[in-house]
Amino acid sequence: MNTSMSIFRKFPIGVQSFESIRSHGYLYVDKTSQIYLLANSGKAFFLSRPRRFGKSLLISTLEAYFQGQKELFEGLAIEKLEKEWIQYPVLHLDLNAELFNSTESLHALLSNQLTQWEQKYGTGEDETTLSLRFKGVIRRAAEQTGRSVVVLIDEYDKPLLQSMNNPELHDAYKDILKAFYGVLKSADKDLQFYLLTGVTKFSQVSVFSDLNQLRDISMNERFNTLCGLTWAEIEQDFQPELEHLGQVYKLSQEQVREKMTALYDGYHFMYGAEGLFNPFSVLNVLSDAKFENYWFKTGTPTFLVELLKKTDYDLRDIDGVELDVDSFADYKADATRPIPVIYQSGYLTIKDFNPEFNIYTLGFPNDEVKYGFLNFIAPFYTEVPATRNAFFIGKFVQELRSGNTEAFLERLRAFFADFPYELNAKTERHYQVVFYLVFKLMGQFTQAKIRSAKGRADAVVHTPDYIYIFEFKLDGSATQALRQIDNKGYLIPYTADHRQVVKVGVSFDAEERNLGEWIIE
Template identity: 65%
Template sequence: MLVTRKLPIGIQTFENIRTANYLYVDKTALVWRIANTGKPYFFSRPRRFGKSLLLSTFEAYFSGRKDLFEGLAIEGMEKEWNVHPVFHLDLNAEKYDRPEGLYSILDRYLKMWEARWGKDEGETTPSGRFFEVIRRAYEQSGREVVVLIDEYDKPLLQALGRDDALLANYRDSLKAFYGVLKSADRYLRFVFLTGVTKFSQISVFSDLNQLNDISMDYNYATLCGITLEELKENFQPEITQLAAINGVTTNDILTKMTALYDGYHFHPRGEGMFNPFSVLNTFYKQEFGSYWFQTGTPTFLVELLKKSDYDLRELLDGVEAPASSFTEYRVNADNPIPLIFQSGYLTIKDYNKEFQTYTLAFPNDEVKYGFIDFLVPFYTSLAEEERGFYIGKFVQELRVGNVDAFMKRLRAFFADFPYELNTRTERHYQVVFYLVFKLMGQFTEAEVRSARGRADAVVKTPKYIYVFEFKLDGSAEQALQQIDDKGYLLPYAVDGRELVKVGVDFNAAERNIGNWIY
């Protein structure tokens, strides 16, 4: 029987979800705890992770909409359901390519609030109008005001790295506007700001240093996203149906979904979180896909990586970062890792308490292979359709043992480099090898190493295990000899598959593969 429950894809309004009978994963116990144990909060999560729905839930709660919470955890926790004035500012709905864009959206919201609570014509600046409308709402209602700001950093992120003058304009405007939340504290019941990252160097928060940043708090690590238990408890009909369509067990579906969409950690000891956008789309479309990654491309992050000359091989294998770099993001081209983490492309995999360092890596296969595939055109001239063709052929050729065809295709891959890339350093070509073998890992077990004392790459297919060694300005014979001398085949001696060693020389003058022996 076809499961037709309503899944809230793109639905960010709590009232709509509840009144239109969309499926809702109950987070209201955490909502109540946050609302009743503190006042000014900041909370960062990657895009499409449920931040807007969270703010809409707070809005319904502080508007006293008890009817919307029937049957949810908060119903047994809240006794009063007081009604407060709620100012909900959503900075998503604007293209911030000029100073007027920010002023326009602030003015639009201020006019809406002033239509309800009144305005003094002598108030002209956005910050002045914001303070006074908060004060009037407090005095007229007799209750403290709630301020909810969604994607507070959207204007800054759009200008960052593209237009320094525009960034400075936004910084000064938002610094003054958000600073009101400190000066108007006596009129406020609750303040909650969300965004992707927390800026320090551009000083938006310098006048708002009282915010409690709960982004990496253990107690709220599961506030946005879906845990494995929540997945099994709330989506059992969809899991069963997806298993039937694919002719596998429900455990197989959970294993596949875990590999693709799980793995986000917002605290070293926090539960792994599934990406809610990809989960919902998988159940709705009844097939697996890169749903989250396709909703936004990390172009700016890749440009930041290129400017920093960061060794991508370290990023792709997991990177260490000090805890201090995540308390506040400082705009630093030499260290793009914190912004890549806060944007959702890396997540916490381990924490060294003694040295206070995080180990960061891709959360799951959707992000890992999506990010690697996105990197390829920045290092080669291949178009998107060609990339998939090349990688597929690479895998097929090694599966049948056709080393010559694989190496010829790899040589053609390098021959397609645009001219301007031919001045790149040795590291550039090592990174390209790295990307090729990492992308092959989607379809067959492939490892690529940058550490000394290990083979450059190992590829495992059902019949073969290939060990590759590349020599820059050396001979293929020397590469092959190194495989023997260093014992690179020994770990696979009892595997049972046929072992194939491949020695390759890379000609720096021609900037391409020279000879190979296997």
């Protein structure tokens, strides 16, 4: 197959307009049967999904549907479902593009959007506030068209996310948006349908306290695949690109699926439902025929790192953290409860559910997110620049593959020695987290396990020729560490393995805040 074959098929990367996709021949995965179901199963909805998961395209598709643009839906599932194609007045508000750094910037965006609507539907003399103007526009649009109004709000929470580290501004934004969005309840009689999308759902006592009529479909089985891609959809709509990807990397189609699943699948927005692929990464890898961390590169989780730092959260707990069911129903973006926001932002997903106690277990959805997140966060704990961090990890893996344990430990000692004085005053747990990051990041290239329960070694690393059992003693000797490996039976699972088993006992020098002595057997 021609290596440039993908240029003959247009991928809608960055294209969020349904009209543009359909009018200019871009590839489109047909979600319109679910969109029809959503549009005809109620009035007031809320949907949260991570960034670049297709929320804006969903809003744009609904806009075209409610405007009766039948020609855009030719050949799609909804064409056979919809018989009337009624044209409703649609008010579409997009908060995604603006940089919100003051109350004036938020006020200006809302006012500008209202002005555009007022040019079409007129103004009211006594409408002096944003909320009064919004309610007036809805009323006049319904009166002038004789149809109920559709309101579509995309990324409703963008100002709140951008102000999370500024409590005063954050509260001011909440007050503005609470009053503005609250209009949807008082104007209910003039509304046909309304949907708000965003990354996070905030506490019911803030922005949504006046919108208790909203039906949250974020964890609803009927709408689980409304945003995101299933493997069946990928296989059906992108077969030429999948075949080409296999040729480029010399992989079978089953291996292509395994690679894509490991990198981009694994999003679960309710337990037991089918896992979803990140659509942005899928479109990019199939268009470029190149496996990369596309989604992670489009936005770094700086505000999440700040949340973790403020709470002094133990990073070792993040992959496998438990969250009670009420936390999903009452999101609150603050520094005391970072996990719900990290989940909603797409860095964690549902891995398990205990129905007896209503407890969810969360974890990284896939390798793109896991290693992207850990690589990004490592310099915040180690003060080693990201470029040097990648260098260290690569060298760590090479040394263990070659059986050069001494070089590995010397490099690990140098890694800790690079820490500035301020970090050398960190707590014991900080250093445990650094060990965790080193071995977790090695997992990109070789099988590396960190202790997740009592009765296991601190770390186990598998290479083609060796199995390493590491035990670190923060308040003990290297001899004691080796004795623990033997006494606790850490070697038992590997007695039948053909590879050479290497035991490594290491002490940690509290005064030097670095590796002390070590013994290798």
